Amino acid sequence: MTLRHGIEYAGVRLLIALAGTVSPETGFRLGGLLGELTFRVIRTRRHVVMQNLVRAFGDGYGKDTMTQLAQAAYRHLGQTAVEHARLLASRATAITGRVEVNGADHLAQAVQQGRGAVLVTGHFGHWELLGATVAALGYPISVVAKDQHNPAVNRLINEGRERLGLRVIPMASATHAVVRALRRNECVGLLVDQDAGPGGTFVQFLGAPASTYQGPALFALRTGAPIIPCFIVRTGVERHQVVFEPPIQAVPADDEAADIQQYTQQYTTVLERYVRAHPDHWFWVHRRWKTAAPREKILDFGF
DSSP states (O other): OOHHHHHHHHHHHHHHHHHTTSOHHHHHHHHHHHHHHIIIIIOTTHHHHHHHHHHHHTTTOOHHHHHHHHHHHHHHHHHHHHHHHHHHHOSSOOOGGGEEEEOHHHHHHHHHTTSOEEEEEOSBSSHHHHHHHHHHTTOOEEEEEOOOSSHHHHHHHHHHHHHTTEEEEEGGGHHHHHHHHHHTTOEEEEEOOSOOGGGSEEEEETTEEEEEOOHHHHHHHHHOOOEEEEEEEEEETTEEEEEEOOOBOOOOOSOHHHHHHHHHHHHHHHHHHHHHHOGGGBOTTSOTTOSOOOHHHHHHTTO
16 A cells, blocks of 8 residues: 555544544534535545536526635535445434335336336535435445556445445446446446547437546446436435436437437436426536547537
8 A cells, every 4th residue: 555545544544533523413513514615625526617607507607606616525525425424424324214115116116127227427515425325215226437556445335335225336346346246136226427538329318418437327228227316415414315217218229329428318318307497416526528529520529
């Protein structure tokens, strides 16, 4: 372990330990202050957040409103980080008392079909708690996750996920593991809102073409599993509403690439609806539009 990785690991462990000693209300306030500090003083990726907000909402909001949106997003990230640290610090991982679930029948009906369910969401709200809610409802669930650069922190995070009832599938080896899980009639959770590079499929997101991972649509097309968009919205201090949207049933046609783009656009449109309704919940610090669409793709979108 390098010195830098050791310091990072110690910092994360310290955050978890300290978070476990405070009340939910105190943790919520401290998280908000941490977010404010990051926005105002540390300014981590603040320029990226502002650029993304201008791209998404520039025609409708002024500079002051953009700044307020950015502050709110940093506060929410801080609150979520401290809340998750409190959850990991707790010996008892009581999930059901924290969440109200809407649309659970969509998930139940999907599993009754016997082909599993592809659960798609974004870096939105307390997304780790969303996966844990599926497990708490009694459904086996695997989540596909990128490895952290710091191996020690990566192990710590994955151990926490496993305590919450999640199986972790590393993104680097996801394809076969996801298909096997779906064939066992299990749920697979995928985050669908990060830049997928030149190999992604380009769909409209918040007014611009965005390179998006093809995996969810491809898994659904090849296994028959329905795609269920799902989201978690904060309603209070350590209180949330989890929503399972109606399933998208991917039906193969003659052109797989066109099918992938069609279904990717469908669930991306649902994600966009939630981001527009709760802009402070989304992870604006990511360079979502890093990969420019090829000219022919831009023309396809009517630009």
